[in-house]
Amino acid sequence: MAKRSRQKSQPVAAGEVGPRQPCPCGSGKRYKACHGSGDAVYVARPFEGLAGECDLVALRELVPAATAPLQVKGTDKVVQLCTLLPMAVPAMARDSGQVWLGLQVQHAYGDPSRDLGAVLEQAVAATEPGLIGLTEAPGPGPRLQDLLENTTLEVTVHDGFDFWVADMPDAEGLDAALEQANAAATPTARLTGVEAGYWTNVGTKEHLRWVMPEPEDELLAALARLHVAGRDRIVPDARLVGMFRAHGLLVPVWDLPVGTGAEALEEPAVAFRAALDEALALGTDLSAEERAARNGLANRQVTIR
Incomplete structure (x- = not known):
């Protein structure tokens, strides 16, 4: 009886994930059925090469309220990185002219650095105050590594989210949202x-x-x-x-x-x-x-x- 032919597995390069291996995202699925399927993208270490990589991970996943100034190529706008923005929006073009970028967001398209790069580009280019978000994967484009000039990341940890209104002369109507957010912020x-x-x-x-x-x-x-x-x-x-x-x-x-x-x-x-x-x-x-x-x-x- 002839043996059933089997397709040999392709060798996996160092640092890559094989199609039958568990997906590194932690879903429990095989990589080929998760972030390795179709056009899905998964970057295991998205902030590698950035100044303050370890702090970026902490601010995205562990720290309730913190900020850090960002130096963005090609703009003189004041840009501030924040752990969390109101309503968990990805970015804001503020009335003050500042740009704020949020790390803790609802979407996850596989490469947080690319996602952040997309909304940062939009926020810096905005000519009017407003909220900037992502409703679908951003596609090819610059990542944070391509946009930032920071050689260090100067993190300031806050007791709560009063920094949300620090550049607003009139914060009327935000008291309830601030109180709720501050109550959830662990010291x-x-x-x-x-x-x-x-x-x-x-x-x-x-x-x-x-x-x-x-x-x-x-x-x-x-x-x-x-x-x-x-x-x-x-x-x-x-x-x-x-x-x-x-x-x-x-x-x-x-x-x-x-x-x-x-x-x-x-x-x-x-x-x-x-x-x-x-x-x-x-x-x-x-x-x-x-x-x-x-x-x-x-x-x-x-x-x-």
Whole structure:
């Protein structure tokens, strides 16, 4: 009997996702049935190459209220990046002449950098105040990497959303919306001594959520080493409980004793970063105990889509 012919799988280049592999977006579907189908686009690490990549991930996924100035090529307009804008709109051309760009939006077309680039272009070109949004995938065009001149990202974390009305001489009628938004904003602070480490208080718990740029395998190995050595607690009674995977980066999360606060984390976080760098330099060859710890960390990951 003749054997049924089978089409051989095409080799997958380094960094690419095979059609039968799980889609990196976290949907649980195979890539060919999700972002690998048709004209769908999925960029695993959309903010790579931008100044403040780790902070951009934090502001998009974790931080309630924050802003950062953007330097946009070809315009002298004041452009401000915001975590969230009223009604979660992607961008606003303000009465003051400023342009505001929102990170936390309702749409998701696979490449947040391209989506943001599309609305930023529209907002900068606008000649009248108004809201700018996307109702469909933007198609080919510049991404944030093509539009921004920033060499650093200067993040300001706010207690709430009063910055929405900071450039408005008359904010009448927005009191209810502001009150509702402010009530939902959990207290958050950015650590000053390390990159993209954010303390937050959710009422019953405090957390440190720290976006890290290292490749996943290397970072997991280093964290496993520190865990086995008992050096991953940050402060006494803190516990590394797991991590998020967001926009191609890992975000380790620590539970902190209630009452810790952000200030108490500053020096310990700097010391932990130094210990982590030492562990990273050792590579990914682990002992049996360290491999078990790495597997435990990998099993406590949640992908943010």
